[in-house]
Amino acid sequence: MPKDRSPTRIQKRNRATILEAALDVFSQHGFRGATVDQIASAAGLSKPNMLYYFPSKEAIFTELLSELLDTWLDPLRELDPSGEPIEEILAYVQRKLQMSQEMPRESRLFANEIVQGAPRMIEELSTDLRALVDETEQVFEAWMAAGKIARVHPRHLLFSIWSLTQHYADFEVQVQVLMQPEDPFAGAMEFLETLYRRMLAPQP
Incomplete structure (x- = not known):
């Protein structure tokens, strides 16, 4: 879409419609299986009209991923190093489970x-996500060193949370x-809370 002036209300609406339709198509078929024609049809637009806003399938997918990565990282950013460790981890688990319930298409796209x-x-995985996981690992290590949670592998702890919550969407x-x-x-959160409370309870 031309960048020489601010988009109109209709242009903003059409972009949002295209992205919403593309989310449906990509989450069902993946990048390789999705086509421009499928996305245009789902958006209720002609193919040339859609390509006015996004020049390619790749451009649409990249836009969705860019928005999604921030959304996906936000719950981990909310982890409070000064909070009560097990409650902070459980709050993160709950946020991830809620995202799987409310945003299954986004989870499958990712x-x-x-x-x-x-x-x-x-590149984003190697920079933004890697940096945030590095920071989170330091928080977990500090909690373990202080005896506030049991000693477990920090990164495997994160992987387990992602697996046990995103599974419901994927x-x-x-x-x-x-x-x-x-x-x-x-009963998902009740199960996960029992699991992580028992696993992370500090040893006497």
């Missing part, structure tokens, strides 16, 4: 990109089938 080798976001169909007629999220 997962699809990682599975394909993260060609469009490897494998949504499987979870729903296996949990019927129960709501998959109904």
Whole structure:
């Protein structure tokens, strides 16, 4: 889209419509399986009209990933080093589980990109995410050194949280089938809280 002037209300609306439609298409088919025609159809726009706003499928996907990465990192940024360690970790677990419940398409978009080798976001993973994980590891290590939580591998702790929360979104169909007629999220946080409280309880 031309950058020589501020976008109009209609242009902003159309961009948002395209991104929303693309999120649906990419989360279902991944980057490789999605097509410009599919996205234009889902957005209710002609292909030339859509390409006025985004010159390619890659441009749309990159825009979505850029917005998503910040959204995905925000809950970890909220971890308070001065807070009560187990409660801070459980609050993070709850935020991640809530995101899986409310943003399953975004979770699958992120997962699809990682599975394909993260060609469009490897730089962000190596810089922004890596730096934040480094900082979080230092917080965990400080809590362990002070005897406030049990000693576990800090990065594997993070990986386990991501796995146990994002699973509900990334494998949504499987979870729903296996949990019927129960709501998959109904007892999820209670289970995770029990798991992490027992694992992280400091040893006497």
